[in-house]
Amino acid sequence: MQTQRPPTRRTFLDGIIGFCSSIAGAAMALPAIAYLWPAARASGAESVELPGAKDMTPGQSAMIRVGSEAVVVVRDRNGFKAFSAVCTHLGCLVKWDAGGKRFLCPCHAAVFDENGHVVSGPPPSPLVKYVTKQVGDAVFVSAA
Ligand code: FES
The missing domain is CATH 2.102.10.10 (Rieske [2Fe-2S] iron-sulphur domain)
Structure with missing residues (x-):
């Protein structure tokens, strides 16, 4: 039987940094996608x-x-x-x-x-x- 180790401070901080990087990446990517997709901006x-x-x-x-x-x-x-x-x-x-x-x-x-x-x-x-x-x-x- 395998025992699960509790998360260390390092793995916790890695998770927080990864999450924040994902949010920052999405915040930068969405305006770029909207710019590159002009048809999406036109409204019917x-x-x-x-x-x-x-x-x-x-x-x-x-x-x-x-x-x-x-x-x-x-x-x-x-x-x-x-x-x-x-x-x-x-x-x-x-x-x-x-x-x-x-x-x-x-x-x-x-x-x-x-x-x-x-x-x-x-x-x-x-x-x-x-x-x-x-x-x-x-x-x-x-x-x-
Ligand atoms: S935005 Fe560069 S020439 Fe119009």
């Missing part, structure tokens, strides 16, 4: 009306929130375009440059063209496109 088929759409003139932009995502909507001569305002590099918010007809990211000087494609800078992919739907004077924006 929510459609948001763009406030003041009928007063926007070609070249103007507006920032709205669709679900949990910041979205920049631009009016051009053909209608409205919408893209996630979240830069695909490290997540800074891009701004519309009406004069240059492009999106600029202030964090690492990235430039996206008017269709959201990367022109220069470190972003690995284009801005995520959103769908716009015009109904009379109202414009609705939703995830693609």
Whole structure:
């Protein structure tokens, strides 16, 4: 018959350190997973009306929130375009440059063209496109 030895101070401390390390690791990993999984951040088929759409003139932009995502909507001569305002590099918010007809990211000087494609800078992919739907004077924006 085998007897069980009582835990020593060393094994007790090893267990506490292991537990604390696991909690710290999970706390660091969860934001990284949320960042790397953008589809998980998008919130389904929510459609948001763009406030003041009928007063926007070609070249103007507006920032709205669709679900949990910041979205920049631009009016051009053909209608409205919408893209996630979240830069695909490290997540800074891009701004519309009406004069240059492009999106600029202030964090690492990235430039996206008017269709959201990367022109220069470190972003690995284009801005995520959103769908716009015009109904009379109202414009609705939703995830693609
Ligand atoms: S976060 Fe936009 S270029 Fe780095």
